[in-house]
Amino acid sequence: MEIFAGFSAGLAIALQPANLLWCFVGVLLGTLVGIMPGLGPPATIAMLLPLTFSMNPASAMIMLAGIYYGAKYGGSTTSILLNVPGESASVVTCLDGYQMARKGRAGAALGIAAIASFVAGTVGVLGLMLVAPPLAKFALAFSSPEYFALMALGLAMVVLLAGSSMVKALLATLVGLWIAGVGTDLFSATSRFTFGRMELLSGIDFVVVAIGIFALGEVLANMETPEQTQMVPVPKGLRNLLPTLQDLKDCRFAFVNGSVIGFLVGVLPGAGSTIASFLSYGVEKAVSRRREEFGTGVPEGVAAPEGANNSETGGALVPLLTLGIPGSGTTAILLAALVLWGFKPGPLFIPENPALFWGLVASMYIGNVMLLVLNLPLVPLFAQVLRLPAYVLFPLILGVSLVGVYTVSGSLFDLALLLLFGLLGYVMRRLDYPSAPLILGLVLGGAMERALRQSLMMSEGSLTILVARPMCAVMLSLAVLILLVPLFGKFNAWRLRALEQQ
């Protein structure tokens, strides 16, 4: 009943003309970003974040979330037409999607991807709506030690699945913690790691790091090669984009499979939509009567992964909004956005900000409908974005990045820092250091140190507080286990296989 009342109120907020407009802007930008290889949702959200500071937080959150899930719709387009995934979550869609396109069924593949995304995306939001409020109530019992343990567990999960080398993932996390530590210590007013610069006393702005690592790093990595890929022609007309009844019948299990697996994987920190799409594709293939045809262009091979990567969005917002723990680079940026607007994501977020939470949930239902309408008839139009030459696109991204950072502080010093972080982002890509653990370390670093120090104040300096409380002990044990697990050969082989597929 409480959920129904909350949702009704949220619907009233989401249906306000301004919020409908921002939702549309978000899903439209998301679709475009998803289509363009070389520009991902974290980079886009990071670049646009400074421009949302003057907006109403509910509208801003609706727009940024729209970019997040909209990109997942768009990501399938390039997988199907170019065999180049627009997003890492759409890698597996290439297997059957591109084969369908080569057989002259590009329209049906795009249509199935859009329908699966709509069905599973809607189920994911339903899951968010039903799971988040009770989980938040449960988490009200958490105190500083539990928070520290929860953040350690979240970071451990992200490190486990972030890259082929756990040493590099851990190092990236530690660099994130260090960047978070730059500035004045709030407990003792000691300035730390400021290199004698006044500008660093208040710390390094999250936006500078995020735009540098994601947007600039991505552009520099893309500048390495000047080539552009050839596209399969997109069929014109709605009729050619609609899958047949037989296609839909073949995909009915894939819709359910993608919805459920996507949501469950989304709730786990670190797993992310790429794992969700691979897992869902694997399950679909395993239970299919025609498993030997997978990879030759079967519609289920498109529906399952596309559904999973959309349902994952709803799941990923559960730990973000109820525990304040993001599970990926994009959700880490959304967390930072909420903090910058003055909110405190955690167990009290929903009771204290019902309008924002329910408004966001309701807008996601509306956004999914908008995306279905946008993606079915307008795919040929969106695909034209791919014709935008790289030499026009990349300077634009660089320009928006500079403007974005300058808007936050009006400081040329921050632009110099942006250059440094851009170079760092490029080097990390080049040397296979994953960027998500760094961003998570940065976002969680301050809160993690605070929780640890408060815990030790509670226990008068005794570390036993971290193992004496059952929930805390369980979560910390799990975190340690996760970090030790790669030492066991068999599991590490499975982990590396999963990462290779990413």
Added chain:
Amino acid sequence: MQDRTRSLGDLGSGLALAALGTYIIVQALQWDYATSEGPGPGFFPLWYGMAMLALAAVLVVAELRRRSAGGKPIDWKPLGRALSTWLALAASVALLKPLGFVICFALLTFFIVAVMYRRPLKTAALVAAASAAGFFLVFQLALGVALPVGVLGF
């Protein structure tokens, strides 16, 4: 076979991170580890500094042991393209104060189109002028964002 860029990069990044870890530890030792009220400002950095130093050492040792296997020669061309773009961006940031955003951005765009993508100068000039004008119209005039202004007044 491993690319020698990666091999050298892993070694270099491992050494750089070891240096950063050492710096963090040295700094943290200058701050209170514990106070009468609980852990001090040096507590948390000391631990992650030590963890960073240890993990960087693991990376360096692993790379040194692997190096005897050799590797593919370094392909400097892609690296050069990325670093040239970065240098051009750095130059345009350095020139923001005297020249202002619009001119710096136009110069950066011109460089990318003409030099990095080898398009005709006319195309490069057109793209640069259109992009810079677009930014001026959207951000400065429409959204009221205060962009750095140069000696020419824009």
